Amino acid sequence: MGNHSDGPPTSSDAVAKAGRKEVDTFQDPGLPPHRLRLADTDPKAAKRAERQVAWLFVISIVGTLLFFFGYFGIRLDDTTGTLRIQNTLLGIGVGFAMLGIGTGIVHWARALMPDHEVAEERHELRTEEDRLAALKIVDDILDETGIKRRPLIRNTLIGAVALAPLPAIAIFRDLGPLPGDSMRHTLWKEGERLTRDPDGTPIKASDVTLGSAFHVIPESLNKLESGKLNEKAKAVVLLVRLNPEDLHPSAGREDWSYNGIVAHSKICTHVGCPVALYEQQTHHLLCPCHQSTFDITQECKVIFGPAVRPLPQLPITVDAEGYLVARSDFHEPVGPSFWERG
Amino acid sequence: MGAWLTMSAATETPFEPSTSTGRITNFVDERVGGSGMLREFGRKVFPDHWSFMFGEVALYSLVILILSGTFLTFFFDPSMAETHYNGPYVPLKGMEMSVAYDSSLRISFEVRGGLFMRQVHHWSALLFVAAVSVHMLRVFFTGAFRKPRELNWVVGGVLLILSMAAGFTGYSLPDDLLSGNGLRIIDGVVKSIPVVGTYISFFLFGGEFPGTAIIGRLYMMHIMLVPALILLMVAIHLFMVVIHKHTQYPGPGRNDRNVVGYPLGPVYAAKAGGFFFIVFGIIAFISALFQINPIWNYGPYDPSPVSAGTQPDWYIGWVDGALRLMPGWLFNIPMEWEIPFPWGVNTLSFNVLAPALIPAGIVFTLLFAYPWIERWVTRDNREHHVLDRPRNAPTRTAIGVAGVIFYCVMWAAASSDLIATHFQVSLNDVTYWLRALFFVGPIVGFIVTKRVALALQRKDREIALHGRETGRIVRLPHGEFQEIHAQLDDYKRYKLVGYESPLPEEGIPNKNGIVTKQENLRSKLSSFFFEDRVAPAAPSELEAGHHHEAIESSEDNKAITH
Numbered sequence: 026m027g028n029h030s031d032g033p034p035t036s037s038d039a040v041a042k043a044g045r046k047e048v049d050t051f052q053d054p055g056l057p058p059h060r061l062r063l064a065d066t067d068p069k070a071a072k073r074a075e076r077q078v079a080w081l082f083v084i085s086i087v088g089t090l091l092f093f094f095g096y097f098g099i100r101l102d103d104t105t106g107t108l109r110i111q112n113t114l115l116g117i118g119v120g121f122a123m124l125g126i127g128t129g130i131v132h133w134a135r136a137l138m139p140d141h142e143v144a145e146e147r148h149e150l151r152t153e154e155d156r157l158a159a160l161k162i163v164d165d166i167l168d169e170t171g172i173k174r175r176p177l178i179r180n181t182l183i184g185a186v187a188l189a190p191l192p193a194i195a196i197f198r199d200l201g202p203l204p205g206d207s208m209r210h211t212l213w214k215e216g217e218r219l220t221r222d223p224d225g226t227p228i229k230a231s232d233v234t235l236g237s238a239f240h241v242i243p244e245s246l247n248k249l250e251s252g253k254l255n256e257k258a259k260a261v262v263l264l265v266r267l268n269p270e271d272l273h274p275s276a277g278r279e280d281w282s283y284n285g286i287v288a289h290s291k292i293c294t295h296v297g298c299p300v301a302l303y304e305q306q307t308h309h310l311l312c313p314c315h316q317s318t319f320d321i322t323q324e325c326k327v328i329f330g331p332a333v334r335p336l337p338q339l340p341i342t343v344d345a346e347g348y349l350v351a352r353s354d355f356h357e358p359v360g361p362s363f364w365e366r367g
Numbered sequence: 368m369g370a371w372l373t374m375s376a377a378t379e380t381p382f383e384p385s386t387s388t389g390r391i392t393n394f395v396d397e398r399v400g401g402s403g404m405l406r407e408f409g410r411k412v413f414p415d416h417w418s419f420m421f422g423e424v425a426l427y428s429l430v431i432l433i434l435s436g437t438f439l440t441f442f443f444d445p446s447m448a449e450t451h452y453n454g455p456y457v458p459l460k461g462m463e464m465s466v467a468y469d470s471s472l473r474i475s476f477e478v479r480g481g482l483f484m485r486q487v488h489h490w491s492a493l494l495f496v497a498a499v500s501v502h503m504l505r506v507f508f509t510g511a512f513r514k515p516r517e518l519n520w521v522v523g524g525v526l527l528i529l530s531m532a533a534g535f536t537g538y539s540l541p542d543d544l545l546s547g548n549g550l551r552i553i554d555g556v557v558k559s560i561p562v563v564g565t566y567i568s569f570f571l572f573g574g575e576f577p578g579t580a581i582i583g584r585l586y587m588m589h590i591m592l593v594p595a596l597i598l599l600m601v602a603i604h605l606f607m608v609v610i611h612k613h614t615q616y617p618g619p620g621r622n623d624r625n626v627v628g629y630p631l632g633p634v635y636a637a638k639a640g641g642f643f644f645i646v647f648g649i650i651a652f653i654s655a656l657f658q659i660n661p662i663w664n665y666g667p668y669d670p671s672p673v674s675a676g677t678q679p680d681w682y683i684g685w686v687d688g689a690l691r692l693m694p695g696w697l698f699n700i701p702m703e704w705e706i707p708f709p710w711g712v713n714t715l716s717f718n719v720l721a722p723a724l725i726p727a728g729i730v731f732t733l734l735f736a737y738p739w740i741e742r743w744v745t746r747d748n749r750e751h752h753v754l755d756r757p758r759n760a761p762t763r764t765a766i767g768v769a770g771v772i773f774y775c776v777m778w779a780a781a782s783s784d785l786i787a788t789h790f791q792v793s794l795n796d797v798t799y800w801l802r803a804l805f806f807v808g809p810i811v812g813f814i815v816t817k818r819v820a821l822a823l824q825r826k827d828r829e830i831a832l833h834g835r836e837t838g839r840i841v842r843l844p845h846g847e848f849q850e851i852h853a854q855l856d857d858y859k860r861y862k863l864v865g866y867e868s869p870l871p872e873e874g875i876p877n878k879n880g881i882v883t884k885q886e887n888l889r890s891k892l893s894s895f896f897f898e899d900r901v902a903p904a905a906p907s908e909l910e911a912g913h914h915h916e917a918i919e920s921s922e923d924n925k926a927i928t929h
Contacts, residue, residue: 049905051864054857056620056627096479103455108475108482115483116655120648127644134637144620144627145412147612147752150515200570200580207575208565222671240671255575258551258670291671296555296690296719297576298548299673313675314552315691316784316794329795331718333695333703361555362703363565366714 056142064136074136078129085125092118204365209358211243211259213339218244219264219288219349227348228264233286238303239264241288243351259359261291261299262339264349267308271322278324281340283349288339289325292360293317295332310336334362413635414615414628418505423639425498427646428491429601435488436537436590442478444470445540445586447579456663464542464667467582471541471662486654492537493659494650496530496682503527507737507767509754511614513747517738519607524734526600529593531682536589538680542582545660545677547668550581552687559719577668614754617865619858623752676785681778688780689722692802726777730770737766744892745869758827759866761820762896768816769809776804817899824901831855831863831904832912864903871897 064071095114101107172179218227222240225247233239241262249256269285281287289310293300298314308321309328317330325336337359340352358366384393396402446466452459454469455476474481503523506512512520539546554576557568573580612626621627629635665674679687695702695718702718733740741763742748757764779786780801787794834852842848855863874882874890882890 049907050903051857051861051906053622053865054619054861057858101455101477101479103457105456111479112482112486113655115480116486116651119483120651120655122648123644123651124648125644127641127646127648130637130641131645134634134641138634138637140629140634142627143412143630144625145612147624147626150610150750197570201573201578202569204565204569223669242671254577254668254670258576261671293555295695296552296559298551299671301671301673302675313673313677313784314548315687316798317695327695330798331690331693331695331702331722333701333716333718361558361719362714362716363558363568364561364563364713364715365565367705367712 056144059141062136062140071137074132078133078137081125081129081132083125085122085129088118088121088123088125090118091121094118204363208259208360208363208366211354211359212245212256213243213260213262213351213354215351215353216344217351218344219262219341219351220244220246222261223247229347230283230286230343230349231347233264233266233349235266235268235285236305237266238305240291240301258297259292262288263291263300263303263310264288265303265308265321267321271308273323275324278338278340280342281338281352283342286341286349287321288341288349288351289319289321289336290339290355290359291336293332294327294334294336294359295330295361297361300336408609409632410630412612412626412628412630413639414613414621414626415635415638416616418509419613420642421498421502421505423642424646425495425502426601427643428495428498428650429597430643431491431647431650432488432495432533433594435484435491436594438484439474439481439488440590442470442474442481443467443540443586445583447542447577447582459663459666462667465582467540467542468662468667471543475663483654486659487650488537489659490653490657491650492534493681494646496527496534499523499527499530500682503734504767504771508757508764509614509616510751510760510763511754512738513751514738514742515750516607516611516614517742519604519611520738521735522600522604522607524731526597526604528731529597529600533589533593533597534680534682536585536593538683539585540582540589541660541662542668543662544665544668544672544674545662547577547670548673548677549679549683550577551670552690556690556719556723559716559723561713561715561720577670612752614752617753617756617862619861619865621753623750626752676788678782678785684781685774685777686723686727688777688783688801689726690719691783692777692780692798692805693718693722694802726773730774733770744889744896746872746889747869756866758820758823759868761817761824761899764820765813765817769813772808772812773805776801776808780805821899821901827863828901828904831860832909864905866903868900868902869897870900 064074092115095111095118099107099111099114101111167173219239219241220227220243222242225242225244227244228239228241241264242257243260246253246256246260264286266284266286269282272282272285272287274281291299291301293312293314295312295315295317298312300310300312300317300319302311302313303309304311310319310321310325312318312330312332315331317332318328319325319332319336320328323335324338327333327335337355337357339355341349342352344350382393384390392401444466448466449463450466450469452462452464452469452472454460454472456472459472471485474485476482506520506523535549539550554568554572557571558564560567568576571581571584572578573584613628615621615627618627629638666672678684693702702721703714703716705712705714755763757767780798783797783801784794786792787797834854837851837853839851840848841851871894872890874886876882877886
C-alpha cells in the first residue's frame with residue numbers, strides 16, 4: 026500500500042502516529058516486471074486467440090438469428106406452452122447474441138491487446154492558488170451585489186424566498202379528499218345480509234357447520250356502481266362456527282354471535298392484510314403477511330405477532346328466513362390504526 | 368481542462384483530413400472541440416480489479432432497465448378503470464379487473480416478446496439493486512469512501528434509496544394481487560405516522576385505499592420522477608469518479624499519488640464495453656429460463672384473498688421483515704398507545720412505526736454518517752486513493768459485517784414463514800430466534816469478524832517474515848523434520864506489509880490544556896478502533912528472522928505487537 030504518512034505538506038494536520046516516523050518500513054519495490062502472455066511470444070497462440078474471438082462473434086450472429094426464429098417462427102395460441110417456448114427462444118437468442126459480443130471483446134482485450142499496466146500521476150484536486158482566486162471572485166460578486174450593505178433587500182428577499190415555495194405545497198391539496206369519518210363506517214348496517222365472497226349468495230345459519238369458515242361480503246357490495254374495492258377493503262369478514270361454549274364473549278357482546286357463529290373483520294389490525302388463514306383445530310386466525318395470530322375463542326385477541334388490537338367483531342343474528350344478517354356496523358374502525366382513531 | 372487550453376493555442380497550422388472518417392471527425396472537432404476531450408480521456412488510466420465490476424453491473428443493468436422499460440411503456444396502460452378480461456389466458460376469462468392488470472396480461476400473452484421484456488425488466492431491476500448494494504459494500508469494506516470521496520459515497524447512498532423506490536413503484540404497477548397487497552401494507556404503514564399519516568394516505572391514494580388513482584401516480588413516479596433522479600445522481604457519481612480518478616488496491620508501485628492500470632483505449636474500454644454485453648447476455652439467459660412474477664397466477668387485486676408464502680422483492684424484504692419481528696405485545700404491554708390529549712384521544716401505533724422507521728433510520732444514518740465518524744475518530748484528513756484490504760482495517764470491517772448481519776436478520780425475517788415450512792419448525796420459534804438474533808447477531812458478528820481480520824493480518828505477517836509453506840519436509844542431520852519455507856519476492860511481500868496500522872490516540876487537550884468531553888469520547892472511540900492491532904512486518908524483523916533461521920533455532924519466535 027502507498028505510504029500514507031508522506032502526504033503533501035498541505036495536509037499538515039495529518040496524524041503523526043507512533044511507529045510511522047520510524048524508517049523501519051519496507052520500501053515500495055515499484056511495479057513488478059511485466060510478464061509476457063503466450064500470444065505475445067507465440068504467433069500461433071495469437072492466431073488461435075484471433076480465431077476464438079471470431080468464433081465468439083459468430084455465436085452472437087447465430088443468437089440473433091435464433092431470436093428471429095423465435096419471434097416469427099413460433100405462433101402464439103391460447104396455451105402457455107407456445108408462450109414458454111417463444112420466451113425461451115427469444116431469451117436464449119438475445120443471450121447468445123449479447124454474450125458472444127461481450128466475451129469476444131473481452132477475450133480480444135485480454136489476449137491480444139497490450140496488457141502493460143501503466144502508472145499515471147494524480148493531480149491535486151484544487152490548488153491553493155485556485156482556491157484564493159475563487160474566494161476573491163465570490164467576495165467581488167457579493168460586494169458588487171451590495172447585499173451586505175443593504176439589509177433591507179436581504180431581509181425581504183429571505184422572506185420572499187421562504188414563502189414562495191408554500192403554494193407549491195398547497196397546490197397538492199386536491200390529491201385527495203380529507204379523511205372525514207369515512208374510515209369509521211363500512212357497508213354493514215342493521216339487517217345487511219352476510220353473503221359469500223365473491224358471488225354474493227346469502228348464507229343460512231344452518232349452512233355454517235361446526236368448524237367451517239366463510240369469506241363474507243355484505244350483500245349490497247356487488248350492487249355498488251363504483252368504489253367497490255374501497256368498500257370491500259373495509260367490509261370483508263371471516264365467518265366461523267365454534268362450539269358456543271368455546272366462545273368467551275365479554276360483557277355486552279353476548280348476543281353478537283349466533284349459535285356459536287361469529288363474524289370478525291378480515292382486515293388485519295396491523296397493516297391491513299387480509300387475515301385469511303383459519304386454523305380449524307386451535308381456532309386461530311393467522312395473517313399471512315406478518316404472522317399476527319388471533320384467537321377466535323378470545324374475541325380475536327392477538328396471541329402472537331406484531332398486531333396489537335383484536336380483529337373487530339361484527340354483531341350478527343339471523344333474519345326471518347334464517348339468513349345471517351348484521352345487527353349493526355362494526356363498533357370500531359376496522360384495519361390498521363391511525364392517529365385520529367382514538 | 369488544461370489540455371483544452373493548449374489545444375486551442377496550438378491550432379495555428381490548419382489540419383487537412385485525408386479520409387472521409389477524418390473529414391467527419393474534423394467537422395465535429397472544429398465545432399465542439401472533441402480532440403481536447405479525447406486527449407484528456409482517451410488514454411486515462413483505470414485500475415483493474417474484479418471487485419470494481421459491481422458498479423459497472425449496476426450501471427449496465429440500469430441501461431437495460433431503461434431499454435426494456437421504455438418498451439413496456441408502449442403497451443402498458445396505468446388506468447384503474449374496471450374492465451373484463453377478454454384475452455387468451457383461459458383461467459382469467461371474463462374476470463373483473465383493472466385496465467392496468469389487463470394491459471399487463473396483454474403484454475405477457477399477446478405482445479410477442481412482451482413477456483420476455485417483462486422478465487428482463489424485472490430481473491434487471493433485482494440485479495440493479497443488488498449490484499448497487501454490493502458495490503456499496505465493496506466501497507465500505509475497502510475504505511474507498513475516505514477523503515476525497517465522502518460526497519460520492521453519499522450520492523451512492525441516495526442512489527441505493529432511489530433504486531429501492533424505483534423497484535417498489537414498479538412492483539406495484541401491474542395491479543395484481545401481490546402488488547396490491549404490497550400497497551396495502553404501505554398504506555397501513557403510512558397511516559401509522561402520527562398527526563399527518565391519515566392525510567398522507569388519503570392524498571396518496573386519492574381517497575380511501577385502494578381508490579382509482581394510485582397506479583397512475585406510481586406510474587408517473589416510476590417512469591419519470593425516480594428515473595430522472597437516478598440518472599441525475601448517476602451523472603454526478605460518474606463525474607466525481609472522473610474528478611477523483613479511480614481508487615486502486617494496494618500493491619507494489621501503487622501509492623496515493625499515482626494510479627496504476629490500463630489505459631481507457633483500447634484495453635479498458637474494450638473490457639468495460641464488452642462487459643455490458645456480458646451483463647445483458649446473462650440477464651437475457653436468466654429471463655429466458657427462470658420465471659419471475661407470473662402475475663397471471665395471482666389474479667387481479669382484491670382486498671379479500673391473499674396467498675400464504677408471498678414474498679416482496681428481495682430489496683424490500685428487510686423492511687417487511689422488521690415489521691414481522693416487532694412484537695405487538697411486549698410482556699403484556701401493548702405497543703400501540705392511546706394518548707389522551709386535551710382535544711381527545713389519539714392513537715400511536717409504535718408496533719408499526721418503530722419497525723418501519725427505526726431500523727431503516729439506523730442503517731441509513733450510519734451509512735451516510737460513517738465517513739465523517741471515521742474521519743473524526745482517526746483525525747485522518749489525508750487523501751486516500753489506495754484502498755485498504757478489509758483485514759487491514761479490522762474494526763471497520765467488523766462494523767460493516769455487524770451492519771450486514773443486522774440487515775440480513777431482518778431480511779431473513781421476511782421469509783420467516785417459508786423458513787418454518789421448509790425446515791418443519793414452528794413459525795413462532797423462528798420469529799423468537801430471529802428477534803434474539805436481531806440484537807445478538809450484530810454483536811457476535813462484530814467480535815468474530817474482528818478476530819478473523821486480526822488473525823488474517825497475523826497470517827500475512829507470518830508469510831511476509833517466514834515465507835510461504837512449500838510442503839517440502841526435510842530431515843535435518845540431527846533428525847529433526849522441518850518444512851521448508853520459500854521467501855516471497857519483494858513485490859509479493861510488499862503487498863502484505865505495505866499498510867498502515869494506527870495506534871489508539873489519547874485525547875488532545877485544547878489550548879486551555881483541557882481535554883474536552885468530546886475529545887475524551889474521541890479518544891475512547893480511537894481505542895475501540897485501534898486498541899487491537901497487528902503491526903505490519905518491518906525489514907528489521909525480517910532481518911532478525913533470517914539471522915534466526917541461520918542459527919537454526921527451531922523455536923518459533925513470532926513477535927506480534929498488540
